[in-house]
């Protein structure tokens with residue numbers, strides 16, 4: 001069936017606004033309150049095999065790779081299992097030593113990205129179980145993996161991935177909960193994660209109310225040709241993804257960096273025409289990121305800050321603020337993704353770019 005715009009000017013905006021629903025769909029039927037864990041219908045590995053996993057490799061391209069980075073942080077925090085995230089295009093030609101209990105996850109919206117497929121085949125050939133996290137049902141990667149988890153996000157038409165990213169993050173939270181509960185995570189901690197996950201659709205809805213504010217900020221900065229995106233911990237991959245969105249659809253040069261690491265290079269780029277987008281919700285490293293923000297201000301760089309509602313401290317330092325609801329650290333990338341997607345979208349529209357079909361890019365890259 002033809003996918004309609006439903007009154008939205010672009011598929012990208014429509015897909016951004018679908019996220020309360022797609023986030024809900026990613027966890028539908030997968031939360032088990034009695035056992036304080038997650039359940040999956042299609043992993044096709046038994047509990048003994050899953051408990052034996054001593055290392056995970058996550059492989060993907062583009063936005064899916066960023067979701068993998070978020071997943072790495074979640075899996076390490078909840079399940080204490082060593083995780084590596086590899087670009088599929090690199091993994092496929094390397095010969096990484098993999099222990100016999102290494103589990104591979106291929107992360108892909110389309111299920112057709114050639115490098116991800118090739119990396120998966122290579123690891124599978126060596127006898128390791130491979131699972132996929134995929135949106136398109138029946139796609140090549142979904143079929144060739146031993147088992148997997150579908151996003152159930154519905155068709156994503158905009159070339160720049162939006163709703164698939166937040167769904168992938170939700171699936172990783174579920175996986176982290178599941179593997180955590182097989183190992184070290186207590187019943188209470190598991191229940192807490194479930195509560196935090198269930199609150200997300202409404203909080204994503206709330207994050208969407210920043211749209212008007214974000215559009216104004218976009219208008220103020222749409223003439224800039226360089227942007228920095230900075231965040232720490234869970235918000236470092238969020239920064240990478242924010243920068244990628246801007247690059248993809250507005251053709252503006254944007255770099256995502258761990259907020260403190262910017263002292264080792266990117267800070268040299270800071271001037272009055274180079275805005276820094278700080279992703280700085282309250283949490284473990286909040287004060288540290290504020291200090292990083294001060295450093296940018298001291299060098300004359302404009303600061304746009306994504307902060308929690310009611311946060312005046314960050315607002316005092318930043319030139320412009322976007323307020324999003326507070327959530328547990330692990331869920332922050334799911335909430336902060338929303339204004340980051342909107343910021344890229346509005347800047348691209350203001351610059352007259354074709355947001356749904358940016359130049360030189362393809363929805364799924366099926367050539368090497």
Ligand code: G6P
Pocket residue numbers: 061062063064107108109110111112113116159160161361362363364365
């Ligand atoms: C292309 C798309 C991106 C996407 C990437 C990986 O570059 O433009 O939006 O993130 O491929 O695609 P996949 O379908 O494997 O997630």
